[in-house]
Amino acid sequence: MIQALFSILIFPGLLFLFTFALAAEFIDRKLSARLQNRMGPPWFQPLADFIKLLGKENILPCDADVHIFKFMPVLALTASATSFLYIPLWQTKALNSFNGDVIVVLYLLTIPTLTYFLGGWYSRSVYSMIGAVRSLTQLFAYEVPLFMSILASALLANSWNLSEIALFYSRHPGYWLFNFIGFSIALISLLGKLEKTPFDIPEAET
Amino acid sequence: MHNSQDVQVPFGPQHPALKEPESFLITLRGEKITASSVKIGYNHRGIEKACEERTYIQDLYLIERICGICSHSHATAFAQAVEEIAGLEIPKRALYIRSLIGELERVHSHLLWLGVAGHEIGFDTLLMYTWRDREVVMDILALLTGNRVNYGMNTIGGVRRDITPSQAKEVLKAVDILEERTKYYIKIATQETTIIERLSGVGVLSKKDAISLGAVGPTARASGVARDVRKDDPYAAYGELDFKVITSDKCDVYGRTVVRVLELMESYKMIRQILKDMPEGPLTVRAPRKIPAGEAASRYEAPRGEDFHYVRSNGTEKPDRVKVRAPTLANVQAVSKMLEDRYLADMPIVIAAIDPCFSCTDRSIVIKNSGTRNSKTIPWEVLHVQSIEWYKEHKGIDFSALNKKYAKSFKI
Amino acid sequence: MSAEESIKQELENKFPFFKDAVVIKRQRRIFADVPQERFFDVFNYLVRDMQFSHLCTITGMDEGETFGVIYHLSRDGVVVFSLRIHISHEAPKIKTVTGYFLEADAYERELEDLLGIKVEGLASGQRYPLPDNWPKDDHPLRKDWKLKSEVDHA
Numbered sequence: 156m157i158q159a160l161f162s163i164l165i166f167p168g169l170l171f172l173f174t175f176a177l178a179a180e181f182i183d184r185k186l187s188a189r190l191q192n193r194m195g196p197p198w199f200q201p202l203a204d205f206i207k208l209l210g211k212e213n214i215l216p217c218d219a220d221v222h223i224f225k226f227m228p229v230l231a232l233t234a235s236a237t238s239f240l241y242i243p244l245w246q247t248k249a250l251n252s253f254n255g256d257v258i259v260v261l262y263l264l265t266i267p268t269l270t271y272f273l274g275g276w277y278s279r280s281v282y283s284m285i286g287a288v289r290s291l292t293q294l295f296a297y298e299v300p301l302f303m304s305i306l307a308s309a310l311l312a313n314s315w316n317l318s319e320i321a322l323f324y325s326r327h328p329g330y331w332l333f334n335f336i337g338f339s340i341a342l343i344s345l346l347g348k349l350e351k352t353p354f355d356i357p358e359a360e361t
Numbered sequence: 362m363h364n365s366q367d368v369q370v371p372f373g374p375q376h377p378a379l380k381e382p383e384s385f386l387i388t389l390r391g392e393k394i395t396a397s398s399v400k401i402g403y404n405h406r407g408i409e410k411a412c413e414e415r416t417y418i419q420d421l422y423l424i425e426r427i428c429g430i431c432s433h434s435h436a437t438a439f440a441q442a443v444e445e446i447a448g449l450e451i452p453k454r455a456l457y458i459r460s461l462i463g464e465l466e467r468v469h470s471h472l473l474w475l476g477v478a479g480h481e482i483g484f485d486t487l488l489m490y491t492w493r494d495r496e497v498v499m500d501i502l503a504l505l506t507g508n509r510v511n512y513g514m515n516t517i518g519g520v521r522r523d524i525t526p527s528q529a530k531e532v533l534k535a536v537d538i539l540e541e542r543t544k545y546y547i548k549i550a551t552q553e554t555t556i557i558e559r560l561s562g563v564g565v566l567s568k569k570d571a572i573s574l575g576a577v578g579p580t581a582r583a584s585g586v587a588r589d590v591r592k593d594d595p596y597a598a599y600g601e602l603d604f605k606v607i608t609s610d611k612c613d614v615y616g617r618t619v620v621r622v623l624e625l626m627e628s629y630k631m632i633r634q635i636l637k638d639m640p641e642g643p644l645t646v647r648a649p650r651k652i653p654a655g656e657a658a659s660r661y662e663a664p665r666g667e668d669f670h671y672v673r674s675n676g677t678e679k680p681d682r683v684k685v686r687a688p689t690l691a692n693v694q695a696v697s698k699m700l701e702d703r704y705l706a707d708m709p710i711v712i713a714a715i716d717p718c719f720s721c722t723d724r725s726i727v728i729k730n731s732g733t734r735n736s737k738t739i740p741w742e743v744l745h746v747q748s749i750e751w752y753k754e755h756k757g758i759d760f761s762a763l764n765k766k767y768a769k770s771f772k773i
Numbered sequence: 774m775s776a777e778e779s780i781k782q783e784l785e786n787k788f789p790f791f792k793d794a795v796v797i798k799r800q801r802r803i804f805a806d807v808p809q810e811r812f813f814d815v816f817n818y819l820v821r822d823m824q825f826s827h828l829c830t831i832t833g834m835d836e837g838e839t840f841g842v843i844y845h846l847s848r849d850g851v852v853v854f855s856l857r858i859h860i861s862h863e864a865p866k867i868k869t870v871t872g873y874f875l876e877a878d879a880y881e882r883e884l885e886d887l888l889g890i891k892v893e894g895l896a897s898g899q900r901y902p903l904p905d906n907w908p909k910d911d912h913p914l915r916k917d918w919k920l921k922s923e924v925d926h927a
Contacts, residue, residue, distance in 0.1 A: 191489035281370050285392075285705070352483055405902040409887075410913055445799070575828060575876035588827070593850035594801055658802060658845055658853050660829070669829045669845065671855075686830035686880075694876050 227274035234266035297347035304337035434663035442659035455519035470664035519645030560615035564711035578666020583616035831880035869894035
């Protein structure tokens with residue numbers, strides 16, 4: 156019981172994910188700043204930004220469907236946080252695994268994009284609606300390549316269980332060569348999923 | 362002619378994509394723009410009226426502050442007009458110094474524009490690089506004039522500061538650095554496929570439209586209209602300088618980029634020539650306080666286009682009428698034409714491509730209660746009601762339904 | 774004969790009433806006064822036949838007894854010809870030139886807003902440059918306009 160609680164809350168659970176996300180954001184911003192001949196933010200910047208954003212006022216467009224509008228971000232966070240239950244982080248065995256959890260994880264990771272669309276649509280503001288429609292359009296572009304590359308590696312490992320896939324590849328390290336193309340495609344699709352430049356049209360200024 | 366699928370989106374005056382306050386009402390069908398209308402006037406500050414109540418020297422400082430980046434253009438154009446009325450013969454050294462600062466200002470403005478254009482198309486690295494180079498120019502201008510923008514270099518009758526040989530050497534060193542970097546930007550602009558693809562075919566303005574809509578400056582020159590006040594109507598030292606008028610027949614935003622980048626190279630050439638050929642001599646001639654009655658029209662090639670000043674004097678020490686027509690006013694009416702049949706995502710770069718500077722364009726009146734200096738604090742609820750009334754009266758849009766929803770939280 | 778001289782000669786030949794009204798101030802600058810009734814004849818001739826294809830701007834001014842409206846035309850960006858008409862103070866009215874130059878729209882709106890000169894034929898549209906809640910018959914650029922004691926700005 157204690158073990159499960161520790162795994163879920165601390166490591167490799169929510170606290171670890173939170174810290175890791177902040178660290179990843181820092182590396183991303185520092186690297187892009189140095190590439191642009193700038194200095195970049197100090198190491199605690201993402202944490203400072205997080206604290207600042209917590210203190211901001213929640214603006215609700217008056218015509219918006221309040222419940223859906225408030226619920227969507229919660230749904231997005233929950234879905235992506237839940238998916239870590241099935242992703243092996245520290246060992247080849249994830250916290251929980253069952254046959255077919257590759258599909259479940261991919262599905263859970265698609266939910267945030269759908270919530271962007273629903274949240275934007277239900278906010279009844281022209282600008283958000285345009286962004287929502289754009290994010291859904293982008294979804295069609297990158298989802299299929301992402302799915303295909305991940306499922307291809309699953310096929311090679313002959314299993315639909317993420318933990319078993321990880322076990323397979325740790326036993327046969329040479330097989331990374333077959334997945335090289337898939338990996339590159341998945342990396343680019345990931346940029347689209349995270350709405351990073353140049354795929355940041357939904358949050359672009361027009 | 363409103364289709365039921367057409368959506369009207371107000372764009373501005375405050376919008377993250379627009380760097381200047383202007384308001385567009387665009388009608389969208391999906392992502393395509395079917396109609397657009399432009400409204401400007403948000404930066405109106407009453408400068409033309411204020412000029413009539415101040416002496417010529419005070420006016421010079423007021424006119425200079427119309428805009429931060431074109432400040433020297435406006436100040437020189439005004440000074441030229443007044444000097445023409447007064448019949449003053451400006452010493453050659455002063456004319457050369459004016460041209461030098463003018464060209465440095467042009468370099469500054471075009472580098473700034475390159476950065477802004479990069480930002481509008483999502484190319485933030487270009488923004489960071491060009492604005493780093495802009496620092497070089499601003500440092501040079503601070504060395505020569507004491508200020509990074511709004512250089513108080515002009516006076517009626519000449520210039521106020523001299524260029525020492527050591528300053529000239531610094532300027533030449535800076536120009537060498539900038540030329541290196543500009544060559545890199547030219548390479549990007551002409552060979553980088555993503556930029557070419559992004560900017561080509563966007564914001565097209567044919568040569569016929571450019572002439573009939575009265576476009577000026579790089580906007581017109583990119584449509585093949587070879588109009589440059591420095592060549593056509595030489596002023597200051599431009600009659601003796603050797604430079605090319607850069608035009609392009611691409612007619613789109615890509616053409617405007619190429620024109621501006623190549624103009625940077627021409628400016629470096631001109632700066633070197635000015636510093637080499639600068640004649641010795643006095644800096645000013647004495648200008649009378651009371652300018653004799655008369656009128657003059659003066660033009661200046663600001664970085665954005667043709668800047669037109671008209672001054673009329675009536676023999677006193679205050680002008681009778683000062684009229685300023687900034688280049689952006691001539692260009693902004695072409696924007697509606699350029700946006701026809703384009704996509705929403707092209708809007709920021711098309712607007713940015715005319716290099717808008719609405720501080721120059723609108724110069725209208727703001728009244729302050731100068732006597733008693735008391736201000737009214739308007740509480741949020743009253744402001745809310747006032748804004749609903751305003752929209753109902755002036756735009757015909759009724760937001761009173763909003764009021765009911767918020768009435769409980771505001772307790773109106 | 775310089776370009777300015779030849780322009781002056783041509784105009785005086787075509788419009789004999791113009792004989793002493795065209796003044797060459799200096800190189801590339803010509804100023805001329807024309808009575809309001811003959812304005813469009815001269816304007817048409819300048820724009821269509823003499824290739825003054827660029828309208829720099831339209832300046833309106835309050836001359837005390839009359840309003841002066843100056844049309845600054847330029848040919849190929851070289852010579853600037855400033856054509857001025859005088860209209861009465863009582864009911865100032867002029868006809869639009871947007872048929873010749875589309876950009877005259879903004880310049881004429883400025884005349885309407887700041888001086889109160891009615892421009893006939895101007896397409897309806899937004900005011901420029903004054904804000905929307907400025908009183909309709911308040912014209913700041915007139916000489917008799919006084920600074921009001923307080924203007925409400927929300």
